[in-house]
Amino acid sequence: MSDINSILKQYWGFDSFRPLQEKIIASVLEKKDTLALMPTGGGKSLCYQVPAMAMPGICLVISPLIALMKDQVENLRKKNITAFSIYSGMSRKEVINTLKVATNSNCKFLYVSPERLETSLFKEYLPGMAVNLIAVDEAHCISQWGYDFRPPYLRIAALREELPGIPVLALTASATKEVQEDICHKLNFSHHNIYRQSFERKNLSYSVFKVDSKINKLIEVLKKVPGSAIVYCKSRKRTKEISELLQLQQISSDFYHAGLTQEERNRKQEAWIQNKTRVIICTNAFGMGIDKPDVRSVIHIDIPDCLENYYQEAGRAGRDGKKSFAVLLYDENELRELDGLALIRYPSLDDIRNIYQCVANYLQAPTGTGEGQYFDFDISDFIKKFKLNSHTAIYSLKTLEQDNWLAFNEQVFLPSKVKFTTSKEFLYEFERDNPQLEPAIKALLRAYEGIFDFPAPVSELVLVGLLKKDVEEIKKDLAELHRSGIINYSPQKNKPQIIFLRNRIKAEDLSINMEQYHLRKEKFIGRVKNMIQFVQEVVICRSKMIGVYFGDRKIPVCGICDNCLRQKKLHIDEKEFEKISTLIKSVLENQPLPSKELIEQLSSIKKEKAMKVLEFLQAENKIELDHAGWVRLK
Numbered sequence: 001m002s003d004i005n006s007i008l009k010q011y012w013g014f015d016s017f018r019p020l021q022e023k024i025i026a027s028v029l030e031k032k033d034t035l036a037l038m039p040t041g042g043g044k045s046l047c048y049q050v051p052a053m054a055m056p057g058i059c060l061v062i063s064p065l066i067a068l069m070k071d072q073v074e075n076l077r078k079k080n081i082t083a084f085s086i087y088s089g090m091s092r093k094e095v096i097n098t099l100k101v102a103t104n105s106n107c108k109f110l111y112v113s114p115e116r117l118e119t120s121l122f123k124e125y126l127p128g129m130a131v132n133l134i135a136v137d138e139a140h141c142i143s144q145w146g147y148d149f150r151p152p153y154l155r156i157a158a159l160r161e162e163l164p165g166i167p168v169l170a171l172t173a174s175a176t177k178e179v180q181e182d183i184c185h186k187l188n189f190s191h192h193n194i195y196r197q198s199f200e201r202k203n204l205s206y207s208v209f210k211v212d213s214k215i216n217k218l219i220e221v222l223k224k225v226p227g228s229a230i231v232y233c234k235s236r237k238r239t240k241e242i243s244e245l246l247q248l249q250q251i252s253s254d255f256y257h258a259g260l261t262q263e264e265r266n267r268k269q270e271a272w273i274q275n276k277t278r279v280i281i282c283t284n285a286f287g288m289g290i291d292k293p294d295v296r297s298v299i300h301i302d303i304p305d306c307l308e309n310y311y312q313e314a315g316r317a318g319r320d321g322k323k324s325f326a327v328l329l330y331d332e333n334e335l336r337e338l339d340g341l342a343l344i345r346y347p348s349l350d351d352i353r354n355i356y357q358c359v360a361n362y363l364q365a366p367t368g369t370g371e372g373q374y375f376d377f378d379i380s381d382f383i384k385k386f387k388l389n390s391h392t393a394i395y396s397l398k399t400l401e402q403d404n405w406l407a408f409n410e411q412v413f414l415p416s417k418v419k420f421t422t423s424k425e426f427l428y429e430f431e432r433d434n435p436q437l438e439p440a441i442k443a444l445l446r447a448y449e450g451i452f453d454f455p456a457p458v459s460e461l462v463l464v465g466l467l468k469k470d471v472e473e474i475k476k477d478l479a480e481l482h483r484s485g486i487i488n489y490s491p492q493k494n495k496p497q498i499i500f501l502r503n504r505i506k507a508e509d510l511s512i513n514m515e516q517y518h519l520r521k522e523k524f525i526g527r528v529k530n531m532i533q534f535v536q537e538v539v540i541c542r543s544k545m546i547g548v549y550f551g552d553r554k555i556p557v558c559g560i561c562d563n564c565l566r567q568k569k570l571h572i573d574e575k576e577f578e579k580i581s582t583l584i585k586s587v588l589e590n591q592p593l594p595s596k597e598l599i600e601q602l603s604s605i606k607k608e609k610a611m612k613v614l615e616f617l618q619a620e621n622k623i624e625l626d627h628a629g630w631v632r633l634k
């Protein structure tokens, strides 16, 4: 077994591990099932990549996001480490091929997206594969009680049974205590072996403002805090509007959301990373896999629906350890909307059945068929066609997904396909008359055996190598051949898709596990409540609140969040403040009092301090002081 430090140096060029990485790696090398909680950017990948390199055999990595998976594979290959991936959109034949190649090569990493964990296939190939470790990225997705449940993750338990004695390393950036336990349970951990990096972010100052005009406050913050910034908002449309408003203020900005093309997104993201754009206004589609160290502020102009998301998004500020700001803006209406959110997110069974019926009609899938089939699915067209409420549609689809009826995937990648549609005789003639297209035809026939008789998935990049032309030219050639009737060319797709996981049934027969559905709804309501509490809290340190939420009670008071700063101004510490304000409230609960009398009743407390707390409570709208000097609870 090679020394892990020399592996780190040899392949990654780093001199030392971060403190927790070493412990996690040691635990994995002792073959213990391990759960690692580390913030995004904390360096989770190395925790499985290094031990896998130190052991003979293959590390199986379960990872939910195709784009990130592809990045990882590419990065490993750049280090001369053999890695493959299996994901949605690959045909069964391609999957089998990849499994074969992985078995018969010096492959060290096989990335698999969870929905491709088809037990029958994997059962066949796993025994020959010498798996040394199962790494489960974004492990919180296995928990129904978490904020991002993905049912295919539940297949991992069955996979484990095929690989007795092989340890699991589960990785996540945020999971509450309850979800941490659930991850260990669902993955059949032999011991609950949990490593948690502190949720403390010493250089990050959290603050929350209730405002009348979000845009004014946003501009104020951006003018006060120079440097790179992210502004999160919920609606795609608003990202653009806000960016335009900022530009009017001479603030360099751009907008970003999942509705833009891949090229646009890459361009905008790159310009922001290189600091050519200062502020990026985006939906939560932005930020995954981005590791920009010098973000000075992350501003939320809508309340996120849970602290898990908030913590991760806000945490993108200040990776370089320099002072940074996480700012949340809200108004009263929003709190009411949050209260009603559960009703929208958890539609009624009737609604769900109706949406299921619409989907079946839209895709024209007859009853009794459809299992395993992929369909292009343009959700906005779907919603328009059936005049649906978009929330009801989206969240009903989500429920259908969570109950294993179908999978709705925004990011299925389908490779280009080519099929020859002409005879050999005509092909020769065509080549003679169109010599400029001959190399492309020859390359297709050479690179894809049997392509003349059967349609085949092709990679434009492979043709780049053969033809010494760039991708765009090759796409042009293929399109030209298509127009000339020589081939049928369908370019690669990155379109949203629906996959039927079971045959279509009659809508009225559709069932949902209602007990679990209600439980999930309750958990959701709990998360929203915690989020609202965080927003409304005016005393407790925000960093501490986050720590407690994730089961880390040892976080010290940060001293730099808005609540801590307010306390400092009062010259009363948190405990004393709590004591005094509780006392005031309990006295006022019985009856309103003139302020003088109230202070007299608080005889155990210095008058000066009592006044300060009173003023504070009044400013925060917790109590009311009328013209006659009477104080009452609000």
Ligand code: ADP
Pocket (backbone or CB within 6 Å): 014, 015, 016, 017, 018, 021, 038, 039, 040, 041, 042, 043, 044, 045, 046, 291
């Ligand atoms: P996560 O998956 O936790 O979000 P990554 O594994 O993507 O984080 O790592 C984030 C960044 O930190 C990467 O650029 C990685 O190269 C870097 N990194 C990880 N570990 C170390 C280390 N020990 N020394 C230096 N850089 C590291």
Ligand code: MG
Pocket (backbone or CB within 6 Å): 044, 045, 137
């Ligand atoms: Mg990661």
